[in-house]
Amino acid sequence: MQKVASLPLPSADALDASAALSTCIGDAIDAAGGWIGFDRYMALALYAPRLGYYSGGAAKFGRDVRDGSDFITAPELTPFFARTLARQFAPLMGMDLPRVMEFGAGTGRLAADLLLALDDEGALPDTYQIVELSGELRQRQQETLAARAPHLADRVQWLDELPVRFEGVIVGNEVLDAMPVRLFARHGGRWHERGVAHRIVGSAGPHAFTFEDRTLPDAAVPEAVRAMPGDHDVVTETHAEAEGFARAVGAMLARGAAFFIDYGFPAAEYYHPQRAGGTLMCHYRHHSHTDPFLYPGLQDITAHVNFSGIAHAAVDAGLAVAGFASQARFLMNAGITELLMELDPSDAGAFLPQANAVQKLLSEAEMGELFKVIAFTHDLDAALPLAGFARGDRSHAL
Numbered sequence: 001m002q003k004v005a006s007l008p009l010p011s012a013d014a015l016d017a018s019a020a021l022s023t024c025i026g027d028a029i030d031a032a033g034g035w036i037g038f039d040r041y042m043a044l045a046l047y048a049p050r051l052g053y054y055s056g057g058a059a060k061f062g063r064d065v066r067d068g069s070d071f072i073t074a075p076e077l078t079p080f081f082a083r084t085l086a087r088q089f090a091p092l093m094g095m096d097l098p099r100v101m102e103f104g105a106g107t108g109r110l111a112a113d114l115l116l117a118l119d120d121e122g123a124l125p126d127t128y129q130i131v132e133l134s135g136e137l138r139q140r141q142q143e144t145l146a147a148r149a150p151h152l153a154d155r156v157q158w159l160d161e162l163p164v165r166f167e168g169v170i171v172g173n174e175v176l177d178a179m180p181v182r183l184f185a186r187h188g189g190r191w192h193e194r195g196v197a198h199r200i201v202g203s204a205g206p207h208a209f210t211f212e213d214r215t216l217p218d219a220a221v222p223e224a225v226r227a228m229p230g231d232h233d234v235v236t237e238t239h240a241e242a243e244g245f246a247r248a249v250g251a252m253l254a255r256g257a258a259f260f261i262d263y264g265f266p267a268a269e270y271y272h273p274q275r276a277g278g279t280l281m282c283h284y285r286h287h288s289h290t291d292p293f294l295y296p297g298l299q300d301i302t303a304h305v306n307f308s309g310i311a312h313a314a315v316d317a318g319l320a321v322a323g324f325a326s327q328a329r330f331l332m333n334a335g336i337t338e339l340l341m342e343l344d345p346s347d348a349g350a351f352l353p354q355a356n357a358v359q360k361l362l363s364e365a366e367m368g369e370l371f372k373v374i375a376f377t378h379d380l381d382a383a384l385p386l387a388g389f390a391r392g393d394r395s396h397a398l
């Protein structure tokens with residue numbers, strides 16, 4: 001386990017939990033004969049019961065290192081993110097689709113603020129269903145809803161499994177990037193799968209995890225990876241789990257629309273020969289780095305989304321792509337600026353923090369361009385305009 005000098009050390013309890021998780025991952029590696037794919041490592045590091053990053057007690061979401069958090073997401077930054085989504089969702093609620101299903105609801109901020117904003121728009125859903133893998137986050141979501149929207153909290157249900165059929169609006173912010181990825185490395189002109197091995201330092205640990213590459217027959221290398229031009233050294237990822245998830249959403253969505261917001265690119269940009277280092281990224285106390293073996297279970301591990309792969313999987317499952325745009329474009333088309341202007345700019349104490357947060361969502365140098373919104377529909381009037389994609393739709397690039 002490496003340490004990053006200058007970053008706050010985890011508490012003794014957190015280090016104990018990380019050591020327990022490392023033992024559990026080490027056991028999985030031994031049981032598999034000394035090597036596991038990176039996707040398995042990532043799944044355990046993030047979601048192992050009670051010990052994984054999302055299933056355990058890490059603070060995760062927050063503003064800065066002082067609150068022990070690791071990163072901040074759009075719904076945590078400002079309620080104007082949820083309010084703008086509500087503007088997009090309200091007409092759909094009115095089409096006899098008064099249900100929302102949110103995947104990976106984090107602290108519950110988006111759920112609470114969306115319900116409040118939909119209520120303001122006169123478009124309150126009958127039910128707001130949450131699908132969340134982490135019991136710890138489910139608890140936090142209940143607390144947030146009770147504190148921020150107590151009069152609406154009884155509309156919220158947590159699902160343990162997906163229904164066979166759903167009619168309504170589906171939303172997921174930064175969920176696809178949290179799904180395990182496989183890693184592939186080309187060196188010496190040959191493709192390998194990059195997995196994880198370990199050795200135990202000292203008699204009883206700690207575990208030292210290392211990358212270990214295994215050569216693959218060409219036929220076992222996914223097509224998108226094999227097609228990367230050139231023979232220079234490259235590391236990249238594939239997203240079978242996120243694509244399987246998109247297929248499951250496609251199979252379930254009988255009528256309605258699904259919106260996913262995340263950082264990433266279409267395949268041509270994702271597998272561009274110049275993106276030779278891949279997109280694997282870790283977040284610990286608002287510090288981004290590329291070592292997935294730092295404090296297992298105490299830091300986030302993510303990869304950017306290949307939106308073409310998500311689109312193809314969803315279309316295979318029967319959905320239509322309704323639009324694909326940068327987050328900035330989508331939010332501006334859907335009216336974020338008009339909403340912000342409803343605040344009184346002369347009330348600097350109320351206006352400025354929100355204006356700054358909205359600027360962060362929109363700025364090209366921050367979240368505006370790297371983050372994208374993709375939406376799918378099924379069995380909706382083909383003429384239904386989704387305002388968020390009115391200008392700057394890049395579906396053609398998928």
Ligand SMILES: C[S@@+](CC[C@H](N)C(=O)[O-])C[C@H]1O[C@@H](n2cnc3c(N)ncnc32)[C@H](O)[C@@H]1O
Pocket residue numbers: 054061073074075076103104105106107110131132133134137172173174175178179245
């Ligand atoms: C980066 S957090 C984003 C949380 C929240 N949406 C936000 O924007 O603040 C990723 C979330 O996705 C959840 N998650 C990952 N895979 C999931 C899946 N297959 N189904 C439901 N939730 C999932 C995690 O448990 C976590 O709540």
